[in-house]
Amino acid sequence: MIKLAKRISLFSALGALLFMIIQVLAELYLPTLTSNIINDGVAKGDIDYIWHTGFIMIGYSLISIVAAIGNTYFATRESQKLGKTLRSEIYRKVEKASLHQFDQFGTASLITRTTNDVNQVQLVMQMFLRMMINAPITLIGASILAYRKDAELTKIFLIVIPIITIFIGGLMYFAVPLFKSMQKKTDRLNLVFREILTGVRVIRAFGKDDFEKKRFDEANLDYTQTAIKVNTIVAFMIPFMTLVMSGTNIAITWFGGHLIADRTLEVGNLIAFMTYAMQILISFMMLSMIFVLVPRAQASAERINEVLDLPADMLDPTSPQTIESKGKAASLVFKQVDYRYQGAEKLALEAIDFTAEANQTVAIIGGTGSGKTTLINLIPRMYDIEKGEILVNGRDIRQVTQHDLRQVIGFVPQKAVLFSGTIRENMQYGYPQASDAEIWRALEIAQAKDFVEQLPDGLDHHVEQGGGNFSGGQKQRLSIARALVKPADIYVFDDSFSALDFKTDAKLRQALKAQMHDKIKVIVAQRVSTVMDADLILVLDEGKIVGKGTHEELLAENVTYQEIVHSQLREEDLA
Structure with a gap:
């Protein structure tokens, strides 16, 4: 007192x-x-x-x-x-x-x-x-x-x-x-x-x-x-x-x-x-x-x-380095990264190592509990790693401020979260100065333009708390559009296509590849069809990368990936 x-x-x-x-x-x-x-x-x-x-x-x-x-x-x-x-x-x-x-x-x-x-x-x-x-x-x-x-x-x-x-x-x-x-x-x-x-x-x-x-x-x-x-x-x-x-x-x-x-x-x-x-x-x-x-x-x-009195366990550096948007020169590098949840005996992620550059799509797939969401949460520094380095645009993320780091990252969480207000206010959440033209472009890429245009008030349509007046797929597409409105070098999608049908999923990925060509896309997915056309697929199992390569390379050489593929697709679908 x-x-x-x-x-x-x-x-x-x-x-x-x-x-x-x-x-x-x-x-x-x-x-x-x-x-x-x-x-x-x-x-x-x-x-x-x-x-x-x-x-x-x-x-x-x-x-x-x-x-x-x-x-x-x-x-x-x-x-x-x-x-x-x-x-x-x-x-x-x-x-x-x-x-x-x-x-x-x-x-x-x-x-x-x-x-x-x-x-x-x-x-x-x-x-x-x-x-x-x-x-x-x-x-x-x-x-x-x-x-x-x-x-x-x-x-x-x-x-x-x-x-x-x-x-x-x-x-x-x-x-x-x-x-x-x-x-x-x-x-x-x-x-x-x-x-x-x-x-x-x-x-x-x-x-x-x-x-x-x-x-x-x-x-x-x-x-x-x-x-x-x-x-x-x-x-x-x-x-x-x-x-x-x-x-x-x-x-x-x-x-x-x-x-x-x-x-x-x-x-x-x-x-x-x-x-x-x-x-x-x-x-x-x-x-x-x-x-x-x-x-x-x-x-x-x-x-x-x-x-x-909670101690600040994720501090910004006293002399932070600057991190800038590099467009076609953007990069994301994991160097032998280990991560352990607080109080846990076993590592949640171990020896994670990969590199991604602009115009590349990195897909992460694996069984439940393999560490997919944990891995992508490390990119915007939601957690601090125990060992190794994570570099964004050539900077160690621990050597820049959290605010500056997250300015070059667009993030779509696993659970689609919308805030009460209007669609426009939700779209401008990460980029307040976004114009209507930029919002409509993001909605078009996210395959949300059609249903938003049909709403009586368009971008001024009211969003209830938690997006309760939209379906799961609509909320997911609006969440994706919100991230795409924000200019960033790296866009992270944490199983963000799960509520979409296969046709919408394919259109969205195609639009991302065509219109976000100078960006790094990191996609976590459960469906093989979502990751098949990725430039680099990481196969996770118990916090370790057990496979790395394209769909064709992994299908030919990686047993874990083969098991995932055969559990979802028929032989004729792979032909």
Whole structure:
């Protein structure tokens, strides 16, 4: 919490403190004025004194109101700014995190940390700048003034305060672990709910509505039971404090009445003492509320810091080299590259070695889990290699900034992802200055022009979240077009033709070869028909290149490639 609180402006914190001190001092003086009215005005029948002191009380009340508004303004502004800052920092941290760091937390947990956890910290910070400052000042001030009114009556607090302290300590003992547990259960609830939303088509296709409903109900019930339990524990505080206040008032009235009867205490002083006693107990109540909420906020702060303290494991070089688009001189070189996933014993890729130049198509094929996607994710430096070199246009990708590297690469991921907005906005995602002519050219190459032209609004047609209003093949073609709009030397297609029919697949590859002739195309595919006309085919098996060459060369010499081909094509298709 302290680490996060350092982001608060010192000026605003001092402003909140100043206004709170003024408010508390004004409120503490009011019972004394009430005592004076009773002792010197009412008891003596001095109407002028009553009016005079009454106007002074109104003045102090107005000062208290203005100071409370000032304190609330600074406290609210700074707590909201802190929330905004934390959300921005978490977002930027996640955005720059490596893929394995992102997977370390999971989407649901990151959403919870950005929303619910930040809200908890924000709430406690606002309470801190208001109640946490108010309570101790009021407690100390009211105790001193109560003692000045009558020292004997203050002995009541020697019994009351230890009782309150023990009770609050017991509440915290039981409530704090439950508050921490609630944050984890919020993660679980978000995870289940998000899976149901994103997988709704699969759930309905398999008729698992009841199963998923039960799974959600279990997560929801688990969270609810914990919330009920912790709020039930905390709920005991109000009636307990009411009981203590009532008991304290009775004790003060009882003993105070005897002191008045003995003429050692004036009535006004007793009234003032009772008011100060209430201020003392309310201060304890405010502190107890904060002490109950702080542990939950502390748990949230720890979860936020886990994200903010993530080490940057993919750093740009301190003195980066420049990398430029080289057009017909573009090149991609893998030199004995090894890669291992974090924490894994076995290499995911081993001794990967090949060279590609402009106007060449490199195809990567292999069985499931052979390392195809991992290999192409190394090109834009989604992961850092363990050994070897990857050169793009003659530059080691670790010696240039990630931004500059990705400027010369057009990437189409395995899963077609479209963003809500219009088709034009999606096409300009990687190249904002793209003209309509450039967009239509990319759509034509990607075989998406025909269906986009038929849409009522053309390029201004609305795209729903995730591209939900397009078919799988349409989303894939739009994703390909988005990459082609961006001027680049290397275009990477990660199994991006899987949702296309054979005819569209063939047309797309033909268009790529004809119109993107000065580019390097790297294609990952499962279908042999997609890779047959590639200039270089890499056959992967368990992270190693077991075959390298053209279709004809591999078909004649490579057993693994032969097995793949014969599993998909008939003999007459190969003739």
